[in-house]
Amino acid sequence: MSDLSFTHLDPLGRARMVDVTPKEPTHRAVANREVKKGDVLAVARVAGIQAAKRTSDLIPLCHPLLVGAVHVNFEIGDDFIAVEANVDTVDRTGVEMEALHACATAALTIYDMCKSADRGMVIGELALWEKTGGRSGVYRRDMSGGDANASDVSDTVTNVVES
Amino acid sequence: MSDLSFTHLDPLGRARMVDVTPKEPTHRAVANREVKKGDVLAVARVAGIQAAKRTSDLIPLCHPLLVGAVHVNFEIGDDFIAVEANVDTVDRTGVEMEALHACATAALTIYDMCKSADRGMVIGELALWEKTGGRSGVYRRDMSGGDANASDVSDTVTNVVES
Amino acid sequence: MSDLSFTHLDPLGRARMVDVTPKEPTHRAVANREVKKGDVLAVARVAGIQAAKRTSDLIPLCHPLLVGAVHVNFEIGDDFIAVEANVDTVDRTGVEMEALHACATAALTIYDMCKSADRGMVIGELALWEKTGGRSGVYRRDMSGGDANASDVSDTVTNVVES
Amino acid sequence: MSDLSFTHLDPLGRARMVDVTPKEPTHRAVANREVKKGDVLAVARVAGIQAAKRTSDLIPLCHPLLVGAVHVNFEIGDDFIAVEANVDTVDRTGVEMEALHACATAALTIYDMCKSADRGMVIGELALWEKTGGRSGVYRRDMSGGDANASDVSDTVTNVVES
Amino acid sequence: MSDLSFTHLDPLGRARMVDVTPKEPTHRAVANREVKKGDVLAVARVAGIQAAKRTSDLIPLCHPLLVGAVHVNFEIGDDFIAVEANVDTVDRTGVEMEALHACATAALTIYDMCKSADRGMVIGELALWEKTGGRSGVYRRDMSGGDANASDVSDTVTNVVES
Amino acid sequence: MSDLSFTHLDPLGRARMVDVTPKEPTHRAVANREVKKGDVLAVARVAGIQAAKRTSDLIPLCHPLLVGAVHVNFEIGDDFIAVEANVDTVDRTGVEMEALHACATAALTIYDMCKSADRGMVIGELALWEKTGGRSGVYRRDMSGGDANASDVSDTVTNVVES
Numbered sequence: 010m011s012d013l014s015f016t017h018l019d020p021l022g023r024a025r026m027v028d029v030t031p032k033e034p035t036h037r038a039v040a041n042r043e044v045k046k047g048d049v050l051a052v053a054r055v056a057g058i059q060a061a062k063r064t065s066d067l068i069p070l071c072h073p074l075l076v077g078a079v080h081v082n083f084e085i086g087d088d089f090i091a092v093e094a095n096v097d098t099v100d101r102t103g104v105e106m107e108a109l110h111a112c113a114t115a116a117l118t119i120y121d122m123c124k125s126a127d128r129g130m131v132i133g134e135l136a137l138w139e140k141t142g143g144r145s146g147v148y149r150r151d152m153s154g155g156d157a158n159a160s161d162v163s164d165t166v167t168n169v170v171e172s
Numbered sequence: 173m174s175d176l177s178f179t180h181l182d183p184l185g186r187a188r189m190v191d192v193t194p195k196e197p198t199h200r201a202v203a204n205r206e207v208k209k210g211d212v213l214a215v216a217r218v219a220g221i222q223a224a225k226r227t228s229d230l231i232p233l234c235h236p237l238l239v240g241a242v243h244v245n246f247e248i249g250d251d252f253i254a255v256e257a258n259v260d261t262v263d264r265t266g267v268e269m270e271a272l273h274a275c276a277t278a279a280l281t282i283y284d285m286c287k288s289a290d291r292g293m294v295i296g297e298l299a300l301w302e303k304t305g306g307r308s309g310v311y312r313r314d315m316s317g318g319d320a321n322a323s324d325v326s327d328t329v330t331n332v333v334e335s
Numbered sequence: 336m337s338d339l340s341f342t343h344l345d346p347l348g349r350a351r352m353v354d355v356t357p358k359e360p361t362h363r364a365v366a367n368r369e370v371k372k373g374d375v376l377a378v379a380r381v382a383g384i385q386a387a388k389r390t391s392d393l394i395p396l397c398h399p400l401l402v403g404a405v406h407v408n409f410e411i412g413d414d415f416i417a418v419e420a421n422v423d424t425v426d427r428t429g430v431e432m433e434a435l436h437a438c439a440t441a442a443l444t445i446y447d448m449c450k451s452a453d454r455g456m457v458i459g460e461l462a463l464w465e466k467t468g469g470r471s472g473v474y475r476r477d478m479s480g481g482d483a484n485a486s487d488v489s490d491t492v493t494n495v496v497e498s
Numbered sequence: 499m500s501d502l503s504f505t506h507l508d509p510l511g512r513a514r515m516v517d518v519t520p521k522e523p524t525h526r527a528v529a530n531r532e533v534k535k536g537d538v539l540a541v542a543r544v545a546g547i548q549a550a551k552r553t554s555d556l557i558p559l560c561h562p563l564l565v566g567a568v569h570v571n572f573e574i575g576d577d578f579i580a581v582e583a584n585v586d587t588v589d590r591t592g593v594e595m596e597a598l599h600a601c602a603t604a605a606l607t608i609y610d611m612c613k614s615a616d617r618g619m620v621i622g623e624l625a626l627w628e629k630t631g632g633r634s635g636v637y638r639r640d641m642s643g644g645d646a647n648a649s650d651v652s653d654t655v656t657n658v659v660e661s
Numbered sequence: 662m663s664d665l666s667f668t669h670l671d672p673l674g675r676a677r678m679v680d681v682t683p684k685e686p687t688h689r690a691v692a693n694r695e696v697k698k699g700d701v702l703a704v705a706r707v708a709g710i711q712a713a714k715r716t717s718d719l720i721p722l723c724h725p726l727l728v729g730a731v732h733v734n735f736e737i738g739d740d741f742i743a744v745e746a747n748v749d750t751v752d753r754t755g756v757e758m759e760a761l762h763a764c765a766t767a768a769l770t771i772y773d774m775c776k777s778a779d780r781g782m783v784i785g786e787l788a789l790w791e792k793t794g795g796r797s798g799v800y801r802r803d804m805s806g807g808d809a810n811a812s813d814v815s816d817t818v819t820n821v822v823e824s
Numbered sequence: 825m826s827d828l829s830f831t832h833l834d835p836l837g838r839a840r841m842v843d844v845t846p847k848e849p850t851h852r853a854v855a856n857r858e859v860k861k862g863d864v865l866a867v868a869r870v871a872g873i874q875a876a877k878r879t880s881d882l883i884p885l886c887h888p889l890l891v892g893a894v895h896v897n898f899e900i901g902d903d904f905i906a907v908e909a910n911v912d913t914v915d916r917t918g919v920e921m922e923a924l925h926a927c928a929t930a931a932l933t934i935y936d937m938c939k940s941a942d943r944g945m946v947i948g949e950l951a952l953w954e955k956t957g958g959r960s961g962v963y964r965r966d967m968s969g970g971d972a973n974a975s976d977v978s979d980t981v982t983n984v985v986e987s
Contacts, residue, residue, distance in 0.1 A: 017233045019895075024866065026233045026873050026894040051839065051866035055721045056232050058841050059874075062717055062725050065388055067230070067277055068284050069219050069381045070180045070189045073388050073401050075725050079841040080834075106284050113276045113295075114230055121231050121269050128311055132276075132298040137291060148291055182406075187377065189384050189405040214350065214377035218558045221352050222385075225554055225562050228877055232870045236877050236890050238562050242352040243345075343559045352559045382558050389556070391714055393603055394610050395545050395707045396506045396515045399714050399727050432610050439602045439621075440556055447557050447595050454637055458602075458624040463617060474617055508732075513703065515710050515731040540676065540703035544884045547678050548711075551880055551888050564888050568678040569671075669885045678885045708884050719882070719929055720936050721871050722832045722841045758936050765928045765947075766882055773883050773921050780963055784928075784950040789943060800943055 017049075017122040024048040024122075049122050050083050053092070057081035057115030061096055064110040071106050074098055079107075081115050090170045092116050093138075105137050116170050132170055180212075180285045187211040187285075212285050213246050216255070220244035220278030224259055227273040234269050237261055242270075244278050253333045255279050256301075268300050279333050295333055343375075343448040350374040350448075375448050376409050379418070383407035383441030387422055390436040397432050400424055405433075407441050416496045418442050419464075431463050442496050458496055506538075506611045513537040513611075538611050539572050542581070546570035546604030550585055553599040560595050563587055568596075570604050579659045581605050582627075594626050605659050621659055669701075669774040676700040676774075701774050702735050705744070709733035709767030713748055716762040723758050726750055731759075733767050742822045744768050745790075757789050768822050775822075784822055832864075832937045839863040839937075864937050865898050868907070872896035872930030876911055879925040886921050889913055894922075896930050905985045907931050908953075920952050934985050947985055 019025050058079045065073040077097040084091040094111040096104040116132045123130065140148040182188050221242045228236040240260040247254040257274040259267040279295045286293065303311040345351050384405045391399040403423040410417040420437040422430040442458045449456065466474040508514050547568045554562040566586040573580040583600040585593040605621045612619065629637040671677050710731045717725040729749040736743040746763040748756040768784045775782065792800040834840050873894045880888040892912040899906040909926040911919040931947045938945065955963040 023897075024233060024869050024873070025896075026235065026876075026891075048866045048869070051863045052232055052870050054839050054863070055867050055870045056230065058839070059718075059721055060230055061841075063230070066385075067219065067223055067226070068281050069215050069385055070187060070281075071284055072189065072403070075401070075727070076841075077724075081840075082838075105287070106280065109280055109283065109295075113280060117269070117272055117276060118231050118233075120272065121234055124268070128300060128303070129313070130299070132272075133296065135295040136293070140291070150292070186408075187380050187384070189387075189402075211377045211380070214374045215381050217350050217374070218378050218381045221350070222555075222558055224352075229874075232874055235892070238564070238890070239352075240561070244351075245349070350559060352561065378558050382556065386556055392711075393545065393549055393552070393556070394607050395541050395711055396513060396607075397610055398515065398729070401727070431613070432606070435606055435609065435621075439606060443595070443598055443602060444557050444559075446598065447560055450594070454626060454629070455639070456625070458598075459622065461621040462619070466617070476618070512734075513706055513710070514733075515713075515728075537703045537706070540700045541707050543676055543700070544704050544707045547676070548881075548884055550678075564890070565678075566887070570677075571675075676885060678887065704884050708882065712882055715882070719871065719875055719878070720933050721867050722839060722933075723936055724841065757939070758932065761932055761935065761947075765932060769921070769924055769928060770883050770885075772924065773886055776920070780952060780955070781965070782951070784924075785948065787947040788945070792943070802944070 017052075017125075022048060024052050049119060050090075052122065053083070053115040053118040054081045056118040057092070057094055057111035060114035061094070061104075061107040061111040064107045067110065068106055072102055074102055074104070074107075076104065076107055079111060081111055089133075090116075090119060092119075092170070103140060105140055109135060109137065119170050130170055180215075180288075185211060187215050212282060213253075215285065216246070216278040216281040217244045219281040220255070220257055220274035223277035224257070224267075224270040224274040227270045230273065231269055235265055237265055237267070237270075239267065239270055242274060244274055252296075253279075253282060255282075255333070266303060268303055272298060272300065282333050293333055343378075343451075348374060350378050375445060376416075378448065379409070379441040379444040380407045382444040383418070383420055383437035386440035387420070387430075387433040387437040390433045393436065394432055398428055400428055400430065400433075402430065402433055405437060407437055415459075416445055418445075418496070429466060431466055435461060435463065445496050456496055506541075506614075511537060513541050538608060539579075541611065542572070542604040542607040543570045545607040546581070546583055546600035549603035550583070550593075550596040550600040553596045556599065557595055561591055563591055563593065563596075565593065565596055568600060570600055578622075579605075579608055581608075581659070592629060594629055598624060598626065608659050619659055669704075669777075674700060676704050701771060702742075704774065705735070705767040705770040706733045708770040709744070709746055709763035712766035713746070713756075713759040713763040716759045719762065720758055724754055726754055726756070726759075728756065728759055731763060733763055741785075742771055744771075744822070755792060757792055761787060761789065771822050782822055832867075832940075837863060839867050864934060865905075867937065868898070868930040868933040869896045871933040872907070872909055872926035875929035876909070876919075876922040876926040879922045882925065883921055887917055889917055889919070889922075891919065891922055894926060896926055904948075905931075905934055907934075907985070918955060920955055924950060924952065931985050945985055 017024060017026070058081060060067075061079045062076050065071045075098065077099060078095075079097075080095045082093050084093070092112050092115050094108045094115065096108040096111065098104045098107075113132075113135055116135075120130055120132060136150060137148065138150050180187060180189070221244060223230075224242045225239050228234045238261065240262060241258075242260075243258045245256050247256070255275050255278050257271045257278065259271040259274065261267045261270075276295075276298055279298075283293055283295060299313060300311065301313050343350060343352070384407060386393075387405045388402050391397045401424065403425060404421075405423075406421045408419045410419070418438050418441045420434045420441065422434040422437065424430045424433075439458075439461055442461075446456055446458060462476060463474065464476050506513060506515070547570060549556075550568045551565050554560045564587065566588060567584075568586075569584045571582050573582070581601050581604050583597045583604065585597040585600065587593045587596075602621075602624055605624075609619055609621060625639060626637065627639050669676060669678070710733060712719075713731045714728050717723045727750065729751060730747075731749075732747045734745050736745070744764050744767050746760045746767065748760040748763065750756045750759075765784075765787055768787075772782055772784060788802060789800065790802050832839060832841070873896060875882075876894045877891050880886045890913065892914060893910075894912075895910045897908050899908070907927050907930045909923045909930065911923040911926065913919045913922075928947075928950055931950075935945055935947060951965060952963065953965050
């Protein structure tokens with residue numbers, strides 16, 4: 010992590026909130042090996058879980074509901090981090106907005122923690138991947154090649170932070 | 173609006189929060205003429221403005237600051253709505269996270285209000301477009317063709333809801 | 336809208352949050368034709384719906400519950416705007432506080448957006464109009480003339496912004 | 499307090515949040531001697547102070563600012579409680595929305611705590627009483643008889659809960 | 662209250678939020694007779710009740726649930742105030758986090774209101790006292806001497822502010 | 825981690841929010857080696873930082889201010905975890921309430937994540953350790969043995985989760 014200044018991580022990789030200091034943005038670093046060190050993904054995961062719970066606070070016409078299980082996971086590629094969120098509920102309505110909100114907030118959190126190193130990041134394609142258990146039947150996004158990932162989660166969405 | 177059921181709009185196009193009822197998702201409708209009717213974009217604009225103010229509540233390591241002016245605007249294409257957010261502040265730190273959060277929340281709000289008509293929507297490319305007035309100088313995203321849109325706003329981001 | 340400066344609306348009537356600039360308050364403008372243009376009522380409607388969802392956050396001894404449908408409507412008179420909120424729930428408790436909170440917040444939002452044009456506005460009579468489905472039976476406010484408006488909503492309240 | 503059931507107060511007059519139980523609404527009780535006992539006004543005062551701090555969260559186009567001093571006071575009449583809120587700030591913008599929001603929320607809190615005894619209460623006239631220190635000069639509501647109460651607070655508003 | 666400056670209480674013992682002014686911290690005052698005067702405990706009780714409702718907002722992996730009854734009570738000793746919180750729910754999960762959060766927030770509120778008089782206060786032992794009705798059976802903290810206080814509340818916790 | 829069921833961690837030690845399932849509480853596990861694995865401390869750190877920012881939302885008479893840097897650190901002993909929070913600000917008031925709130929919330933978060941393994945945990949002594957830069961001069965808690973830890977942070981508090 011020699012030439013990168015992740016100002017939200019201390020030298021041991023622990024999250025901190027710091028006063029902004031002059032800094033030199035460097036080259037592309039999203040999803041590099043450095044990011045795996047430290048708390049970046051743990052912080053983004055927490056942010057996503059909390060966002061799922063507060064979705065109806067932020068999305069005006071979204072119904073309040075009691076979120077059940079929330080999982081936020083990451084896949085780290087050479088120049089991207091893919092974010093996947095699964096949300097379950099026993100409530101009467103779907104939870105795709107909760108999953109989308111979790112995913113978007115986790116991605117924004119990654120962006121926030123890495124922006125001092127790379128301001129050219131893009132938060133790409135956010136979409137519903139799979140929805141089960143609702144009144145309108147199972148929804149599964151059409152993919153070239155098939156539906157390898159037919160899990161039993163309620164609503165799953167994915168997002169990508171690219172650089 | 174005959175064959176579309178925007179359950180978040182009443183027959184006069186006014187926003188409402190409704191109990192979820194059985195409905196038939198139909199074909200692509202994002203950004204069609206129907207969406208311009210009613211409150212959809214007004215609701216999304218409010219959601220974006222409020223999200224800008226609450227950014228540090230949702231993004232864990234983001235500093236609290238007092239947001240100044242916030243503008244959220246839309247460009248409606250044949251099969252997309254582009255969302256642009258500008259945020260100003262007199263504070264010591266940048267406001268790109270506030271602009272990104274406003275943009276993402278406005279796009280999620282559009283998605284929420286249109287999802288009963290089209291579940292295949294994608295929230296695409298969210299990126300910082302321009303940043304001025306910070307310590308690290310002016311940032312302007314590199315574009316094929318030039319920088320037509322050299323405004324004097326602080327931080328501008330764009331987002332797209334496609335279908 | 337020549338002689339009025341609604342600083343929360345841009346020239347096309349879209350909501351924006353602006354830095355406060357010197358301005359000349361003019362004459363009475365609440366509920367004039369100008370107010371119907373633009374986003375004022377749409378913003379107030381969103382504010383009311385969101386307030387209904389957050390009632391137990393603001394009113395200390397109010398129980399949390401999952402709000403179902405929320406409708407906020409307006410009647411525009413010559414020198415007033417009447418605000419009516421209906422809230423439904425499937426929960427075990429009543430929702431009159433949610434309806435009252437929605438109504439008060441929508442009225443305050445109108446006040447906020449119009450105060451640059453008229454600082455003499457008054458937010459008048461806020462009262463429960465009708466309550467159905469609770470354990471204590473149907474409540475209907477005693478009115479001179481009769482109960483024309485015996486709808487089947489749960490809790491309905493009204494409020495008035497006068498000038 | 500024999501024939502009144504203030505379900506939000508325990509027998510010693512301490513606030514509590516209780517499960518809703520069957521109850522018999524009785525006659526008018528707002529602002530009677532009973533209400534002075536116990537925590538009602540203390541709870542309403544806290545609710546008003548907290549609401550002042552969260553105004554920009556609830557009123558969509560209201561700017562965030564750092565509230566300074568907040569005072570919420572009550573005058574108890576035979577069949578009404580008058581609520582007065584004063585808010586100070588060192589910020590660049592006015593704080594009348596914060597004072598109005600404090601007042602409305604304190605009144606709603608009184609309503610909530612007394613509604614089991616009297617469902618016919620009305621929350622009346624909410625208006626700006628006095629505003630000082632802003633760019634647009636001193637504002638003082640025109641009153642029949644004079645300006646007895648020319649205090650030096652920034653923004654003062656009043657509200658009334660009548661029964 | 663001659664030699665103590667409780668800056669959060671006015672001369673009549675009513676809560677207020679005040680601008681910070683130079684002040685002389687004096688000697689130990691927590692839980693003295695002065696504290697009983699005025700709104701201190703009423704404000705702390707409200708803070709605890711509201712905290713119970715917002716627990717899942719603050720504790721990241723805590724599930725949202727609909728809190729039922731909440732009681733926060735105090736025992737005032739010579740140099741301490743003991744805080745006890747009971748929380749009920751009809752939800753499927755336990756509410757000990759809600760009770761702990763209520764207790765901690767009530768204690769912090771007492772600290773905040775008394776810190777101008779005594780900066781050496783300590784918030785001591787916060788622990789679960791009793792838990793009933795959950796799947797894991799009744800839990801009761803082992804005490805020297807027996808279980809005098811076998812109430813039927815769900816979850817009870819205690820906390821102490823010492824000086 | 826064989827005989828312990830940290831239900832908030834998946835087998836790889838990543839945080840998740842899960843539906844509550846029947847579980848057997850076992851023996852003391854706070855601060856054991858297992859806890860160091862996984863996200864427990866990272867989640868608690870995020871919770872503490874976010875709580876610092878939202879202090880005035882939870883503590884009724886606490887002034888809103890713009891928190892600067894926040895650090896939350898842990899010391900892991902044989903049967904305890906000590907929590908230390910430092911908060912800086914450029915604002916005019918002290919930030920000890922923000923530091924205390926961060927510390928308490930981080931400790932409650934640890935409790936929440938470990939309570940399935942040990943319900944007998946106690947959250948102990950929460951106190952102000954050091955305060956600098958305020959109007960009332962430097963405060964440093966009197967300790968047996970000296971002031972080894974005379975750092976230059978503004979407000980530092982400590983807390984302990986014992987088992």
